[in-house]
Amino acid sequence: MxxxxxxxxxxxxxxxxxxxxxxxxxxxFFEVKVDERIAEVRDALPGVNCGACGYSGCDTFAxxxxxxxxxxxxxxVGGEETSKAIAGIMGIEECNIEAIVARVKCNGTIxxxxxxxxxxxxxxCSAAQMIYGGVSKCNYxxxxxxxxARACPFxxxxxxxxxxxxxxxxxxxxxxxxxxxPKMIIEMVPQKKKFTVxxxxxxxxxxxxxxxxxxxxxxxxxxxxxxxxxxxVENFLAKIDYSKCINCGKCExxxxxxxxxxxxxxx
Amino acid sequence: xxxxxxxxxLSVILVDNYVLSKFLGICPFPGVSKxxxxxxxxxxxxIFVMTLASAITYLVYEFLLLPYDLExxxxxxxxxxxxSLVQFVEIILKKFIPPLYKALGIYLPLITTNCAVxxxxxxxxxxxxxxxxxxxxxxxxxxxxxxxxxxxxxxRQRIAISDIPRSLEGLPISLVAASLVSLAFFGFKGxx
Numbered sequence: 001m002x003x004x005x006x007x008x009x010x011x012x013x014x015x016x017x018x019x020x021x022x023x024x025x026x027x028x029f030f031e032v033k034v035d036e037r038i039a040e041v042r043d044a045l046p047g048v049n050c051g052a053c054g055y056s057g058c059d060t061f062a063x064x065x066x067x068x069x070x071x072x073x074x075x076x077v078g079g080e081e082t083s084k085a086i087a088g089i090m091g092i093e094e095c096n097i098e099a100i101v102a103r104v105k106c107n108g109t110i111x112x113x114x115x116x117x118x119x120x121x122x123x124x125c126s127a128a129q130m131i132y133g134g135v136s137k138c139n140y141x142x143x144x145x146x147x148x149a150r151a152c153p154f155x156x157x158x159x160x161x162x163x164x165x166x167x168x169x170x171x172x173x174x175x176x177x178x179x180x181x182p183k184m185i186i187e188m189v190p191q192k193k194k195f196t197v198x199x200x201x202x203x204x205x206x207x208x209x210x211x212x213x214x215x216x217x218x219x220x221x222x223x224x225x226x227x228x229x230x231x232x233v234e235n236f237l238a239k240i241d242y243s244k245c246i247n248c249g250k251c252e253x254x255x256x257x258x259x260x261x262x263x264x265x266x267x
Numbered sequence: 268x269x270x271x272x273x274x275x276x277l278s279v280i281l282v283d284n285y286v287l288s289k290f291l292g293i294c295p296f297p298g299v300s301k302x303x304x305x306x307x308x309x310x311x312x313x314i315f316v317m318t319l320a321s322a323i324t325y326l327v328y329e330f331l332l333l334p335y336d337l338e339x340x341x342x343x344x345x346x347x348x349x350x351s352l353v354q355f356v357e358i359i360l361k362k363f364i365p366p367l368y369k370a371l372g373i374y375l376p377l378i379t380t381n382c383a384v385x386x387x388x389x390x391x392x393x394x395x396x397x398x399x400x401x402x403x404x405x406x407x408x409x410x411x412x413x414x415x416x417x418x419x420x421x422x423r424q425r426i427a428i429s430d431i432p433r434s435l436e437g438l439p440i441s442l443v444a445a446s447l448v449s450l451a452f453f454g455f456k457g458x459x
Binding site for chain 2: 007008011012015016019020022023026027030031032
């Protein structure tokens with residue numbers, strides 16, 4: 001009777017043991033040398049696997065860093081600290097690493113930009129966008145139904161008074177909101193540059209003024225006051241060149257409609 | 268003898284094709300058939316694993332399980348053997364053919380639990396084949412898998428360039444195409 005228990009146990013156990021030993025011998029015998037820096041870089045990364053670097057996950061990103069394909073500052077989530085750690089592992093002098101955050105280029109709260117229609121459909125910007133380009137009078141601005149807030153993996157976006165507000169302290173620069181926004185009004189901006197044109201309206205001044213109280217009318221006052229010629233007006237819309245901007249804030253003072261404003265991180 | 272071999276090969280490749288008639292090993296079928304190269308690589312790995320697995324499982328069954336009346340341990344011991352065999356293939360591929368290893372990706376470890384490989388081992392025992400016939404049966408099953416994969420990857424490449432209704436794009440149209448290919452293979456039923 002007892003035999004029917006121990007014989008199967010011995011047979012299956014020894015079979016497993018034999019195969020296990022065989023496998024471990026084979027894995028030693030056919031060992032592939034893996035660069036140990038890959039594991040170190042992988043440990044230095046945040047491990048969120050968000051894909052913001054453009055690779056499928058932290059593992060593949062670590063591999064391509066060691067192979068020299070990816071930039072060491074390619075991880076927007078880890079930011080400066082991670083880049084420094086990776087630079088240490090790779091033995092590279094770190095390059096200039098600038099934190100980049102997403103900014104909603106619109107100031108069209110409900111009080112600033114009136115609604116042209118009532119919308120009772122699905123709570124989604126891309127759905128509302130299909131019906132005459134959204135609810136507000138301005139066809140360029142924020143719809144405010146929160147597609148970006150739902151896309152944000154770090155809870156950095158909130159819809160306040162019909163406008164998406166990004167809390168820059170939480171923003172890791174993963175660009176998921178940029179890809180989601182049907183109006184394409186979210187832009188990646190260096191966090192140190194505080195002043196941004198919060199408007200995307202490309203209509204003539206008189207038209208855009210009727211659509212929204214805080215729209216850029218293309219008057220060009222900011223162009224004149226800017227000491228470093230960082231601002232240009234194109235299609236009745238001012239544009240700041242962030243590589244030249246020195247954060248002086250004169251454009252904000254000069255703007256008659258408050259379309260240029262200081263982003264304080266919205267804390 | 269030769270007649271038997273031809274009979275086994277024909278039946279397992281065309282009539283009872285593992286993917287298209289028995290519906291075993293469906294997981295890698297839509298997964299790896301996107302391009303011809305990975306389909307061929309995967310098929311090569313499956314042919315190799317199936318042939319070896321049917322040989323080794325036959326030996327295990329005949330000389331380890333049958334003498335002690337342990338037929339009921341068939342499934343677990345077969346899975347044990349197949350899993351370690353796949354691990355071994357993976358180690359070999361990683362060492363000698365890294366591009367193929369990368370191309371197969373997740374699907375190589377998935378052969379471990381591929382029902383087609385276990386199905387080959389169990390069905391050749393059920394059919395009462397001897398050692399040689401089991402190996403031929405396993406090899407033929409692998410060839411049948413390869414045939415299905417290669418035909419289907421050709422179909423998928425045609426699909427990729429054609430105008431598909433938006434709701435059917437991607438996997439849905441692939442499944443429709445797969446069932447059509449499978450229907451075509453049912454035409455071989457009258458062969459034997």
